[in-house]
Amino acid sequence: MKKGWKIALISIGSLLGTAIIVIVIALWLVFTPARLTSIVNKLAGGILQCENHFERVELSLFKTYPNLGLKVDNVVLINPYQIPSDHPLAAKAQPNDTLAHISSLVVGIDLKAYLHDKAVVVRELWLDGVQANLYTAPDGWSNISSIFKSSDDQTPSEPTSSESTLPQIDLQKITLHDFSAQYCNLQQQMLARLHHAELHLQGQYHDPALSGKLLLVLPHLMVDMRDSLGAPSIYANLHNLSTRLDGKGTINDVEGCLKLAVSKGDVSIGDDTYTTSAMNESRRDLVSLNVPFHADMDRMAFTMGEKTTLQLLNYQVGIWGDVSLPHDQGPMQVDVHYATDRWQVASLLAILPSFITQSLDGMQVDGRARITGTAQGPVSDGQLPRVAAQVEFTHGFFSAPKMLPMPVRQIDALLTANLNLSSSVDFKGPSTVEIDHITATANRSKLSLSGQVDDLLDDMLIDADIQGQLHLPDLAPFLPDTMHVSLAGSSLAKLHLHSRLSAITDMALEDVQARGTLDFNKLDVIYDSIHATSPRLKVALQLPVKQNRKQRNHLIGAHITGGELHVDMANTGLNAQLDDPDIRVTLPNILDPNQPLAASFNIASSHVQAEMDSMLVYSDTLTLRGSVRNDSTQQNPLLQWHPDVDIDLQRGVLAMANMDEPLRLTHFQFNYKPEVCDISHADLLWGVSDYHLSGKVYNIEDWLNHTAMLHGDLHFNSQYADIDQLLTILSGMGTEPDTLAQQRIEDNVPKEANPFIVPKDVRVTLHTNINRCVAFGNDLNELAGSITVNDGVAVLDQVGFTCKAARMQLTGIYKSPRVNHLFTGIDFHLLDITVEELIAMVPSIDTLVPMLKAFQGRANFHLAAECNLNAFYQPKMSTLIGAAAINGKDLVVMDNATIASLAKLLQFKNWREHDNNIGIDSLSVEAQVFRKEITVYPFLLGLHNYQLCIGGRHTLDNLCNYHLELIKCPLPVRLAVDVNGSLSKPNIKLGSVQYGEMYKPEKRDELQTRTLELKRLVRQALEANVR
Amino acid sequence: MLLASVLWVGCHPEPEELVVNEQMLVGTWVYSNNPKEHWRFDADKRGETWDLSDDVQEGEGTRFNWSTAGSKLMIDLYGEMGQHVYYDYTVISQSEHDLTYQDIYGNTRSFTKK
DSSP: OOOHHHHHHHHHHHHHHHHHHHHHHHHHHSSSSHHHHHHHHHHHHHOOOOOEEEEEEEEESSSTTTTEEEEEEEEEEEEEOOOOOOOOTTOOOOOOOOEEEEEEEEEEHHHHHHHOOOOOEEEEEEEEEEEEEEEEETTBBBBBTTOOOOOTTOOOOOOTTTTSSSEEEEEEEEEEEEEEEEEEETTTEEEEEEEEEEEEEEEEEETTEEEEEEEEEEEEEEEEEEOOSSSSEEEEEEEEEEEEEEEEESSSSEEEEEEEEEEEEEETTTTTTOHHHHHTSSSSSSSSEEEEEEEEETTTEEEOOOOOOEETTTTTEEEEEEEEOBBBBOOOOOEEEEEEEHHHHHHHHHHSOOHHHHGTTEEEEEEEEEEEEEEEEEEEBBBBEEEEEEEEEEEEEEEOOOOOSSSSSEEEEEEEEEOOOOOOOOTTTOOOOEEEOOOOOTTEEEEEEEEEESTTTOOOEEEEEEEEEEGGTGGGGGSSSGOEEEEEEEEEEEEEEEEEEHHHTTTTTGGGGEEEEEEEEEEEEEEETTEEEEEEEEEEEEEEEOOOGGTTOOOEEEEESSSEEEEEEEEEEEEEEEEEEEEEEEEEETTTTOOOEEEEEEESSSSSEEETTEEEEEEEEEEEEEEEEEOOOSSSSHHHHHHEEEEEEEEEEEEEETOSSHHHEEEEEEEOOOSEEEEEEOOOOEEEEEEEEEEEEEEEEHHHTOOOOOOEEEEEEEEEEEEEHHHHTTTTTTTOOOHHHOOOOOOOHOOTOOOOOSSSSSSEEEEEEEEEETTTEEEEEEEEEEEEEEEEEEEEEEEEESSSSSSEEEEEEEEETTTTTEEEEEEEEEEEEHHHHHHHHHHHHHHHHHHGGEEEEEEEEEEEEEEEEOOOOOOOEEEEEEEEEEEOOOOEEEEEEHHHHHHHHHOOOOOTOSSSEEEEEEEEEEEEETTEEEEEEEEEEEEEEEEEEEEEETTTTEEEEEEEEEEEEESOOOOOEEEHHHHEEHHHHHHHOOOOOTTOOTTHHHHHHHHOOOOOHHHHHHHHHHH | HHHHHHHHHHHSSSOOOOOHHHHHOEEEETTTTEEEEEEEEEETSSSEEEEGTTOOTTTEEEEEEEEEEETTEEEEEEOOOOOEEEEEEEEEEEEESSEHHHHHHHHEEEEOOO
């Protein structure tokens, strides 16, 4: 049985084999290559317009089995063209007359369909060794468009069996092998070239089922696109591009997967190259795309699966969601989610092209970043979907030595952005960023920020809370080098900011709202020559500050409070300490270079201590309120700052090195404005003295500018004043260093000499009203008058007062035209003074009238004198000129050796017989001084029964010429003596009588008349100044 | 003897009194005993005296008014405080370049014109 089956099967097989061999041989004999080639060429000639050639056409049974294969070798289509030589792409394009050359083309035809239905159905297509050369001229002519003849051009040919039914293409498989092509489109300014490509396409469609696979491998693809001017717009040179597309489903509903990868390549857009050598040196694919998708062709909607990834080297973005293409009911819609891996920023930046990272030149940026979000909404002309992005940044590091003086570390941030990218006005909407937190550390300082940014794509509106733990030395490097700032201490900063970004970048503080506090701890700031320290200080900031009428342009408000603030200003020598300060300051836009720096302030302190050079000021309370406005062109601090300030200081103390005891400031209140300084109260205690000063000083700033004189009108009251103590302080004030230095050089003034130089351009009047005072060691009462400094002249004007001995009136003048030439002058009147007190007050009177101390009683004394001094206040005797007059009534002559010797000289007998003290009815002495010579005009002296007339002169060299004449005596004797020579050892001899008739008007001679006239003139001139 | 004296005095002729030449006086004179002491007599009857040895320059010295009467030269020095100092001298010789006068005590002062 088995053997029978075996024989039967072998027999049937042999028959079939024989039949097939017979059929093949028959086909081979009927459809010979030559015949088929002829048929195809003839057929092509009827269809194709361009030159064409089909070298060999033959049947193939095995390669295309079960389909009948038709194999064509060396298909050539030729269609010549010329590329304009001046075209930018001409140099790169490789013109070729051959439109296409196919080494081998195999078409698989469904034999069953042909035999059954006489239909030519192409099932398979194989192309091998394809070279294509496609060209479109600038005018739109294409070498493809003229391949086929138009219906008019086609020559009628004999109908054949094969021509009667055109092939029906129902491809199941297409394979291209070794496919190279050039596409040059000069109308679109594009050149593309690919080499040795492989394409495998398989598909099945059995209505409604559909499935297919596409594999495209491009070893090399080059695309060069130019703009209308011929400049490069897009250039891509890609290697190993592979695309794989799988799909199945129905014609309207396909599910599949697209995979695309490019291993290496260069891509440029315009002048920017998006690929780098670092990217191409990676072992990973340059770009890869993996898109599992679902396509609903009815709705033109595509869904990307959750595993969709786009990867640049090893940086991956996951994308999933729906995209629907525009259709009749609406525009394109996107609903896509995306999420990146955690990217290491530094390594990402390292591979990015330079045009992206060039703004980071000189910077180091690192950290780990992850971005997740969505893109949702329609896409149409001018409308883009809303994009939401959450950026998570951790372990960040940023260093930019040119921008930041120190690296910023430990940067952590979490931001959520909502973007409306639509460009059309109709679809524009808000774009915002919510800042969950941004924290960073720089050296020992930490900063954190949270808030929201609106209008992200326009002029951002920032609303943020900023907190910082600031290590103040970390801030110093941020300040300009020219500021010379040194900082120590720490601060806890809390700030709320609400502003447009443009306001911040434009420094337009008037459009910025900010408020917050800075809590300083162990603050230690050195700015230029200013050193400020505070163990604890709080600064509250407000921007903009509430404005008042005086501060219309002030924006910034600061409220400074704390336990203690110490300020040391080295260049001024000021060293101040404020306890429990309460300082309110307002400032204009300090960042606006067109606005002068200015400030308004209100300072209150419970305790103030300030040192300046050798001066120390202490106060229990200080209130300082006002404003300053800076003029940087000025040197003098007052002109630089134009202060308008109210100062109220109570219970203070002022101590200076040259003061033997401190000055106590009971109450010191004044207002200073550029035009006037108004002193309301200056109540001072110094030792046992009290001073009360009030009044106004005008034109201080104009005076400093040398455009006006300084005017002052001050009232100076005191219950008791130690003038001597006061003068020790005032001496030497008001010197002008430059002028002084020049004069010192010109006058060869030793540096030890430091006289008081009266200020020029100054007119200050001090109205004094002193109840009691001590001056030059004398107690004075009810001193009233004015002291004026007027343009280089100091005048003690008509000061009247009473002392225990007399009413006194003094006018003094001091001028300093040169350092070595100082003018002093006095007009001095002592009225109703005892002679003893007079000599005590004016010791030099004893030099003028040596015998004056012999008298007792009350007299009037007048003195006017002047003398210039050198820089050591030593008198220049050649300039001494003075006149004095003494007149007294009811004086008593004391038991005096001088009088006694005179009496002896003139042979007085019993001149003090009845009384030791001899009364004198009147005494009138006039004397004058010029240089070293003192002249005493003749005066009468009555001693009991005797009357003397004395006159003459003596010098400071101790020489004398005196004449004493007995006018009246009990005896009828006229006696006169001349006293000449040295005062200590005078030469006394009898002289001729001279004065006998002087006091007898009818008998006096011309000289006597002249002498009395001069006496009168001297006295009259002196008494003329008595008030 | 007394009579003889009276007769001698009465018959002796008075020496001719020098009359000061004011024009000749105008100018700056230097004190012979101290060449740095200057006296300037101005034509308007004003004047100034200064002493360079005291570092007092012309214009910084003491002002005065002057007048003459016969041989008398009267100088009225005045200061800024209203004080006046008067000196009456008798000129005993005067030339274009030399001047000598005497005070009431008989002391003479000689000057040379500068």
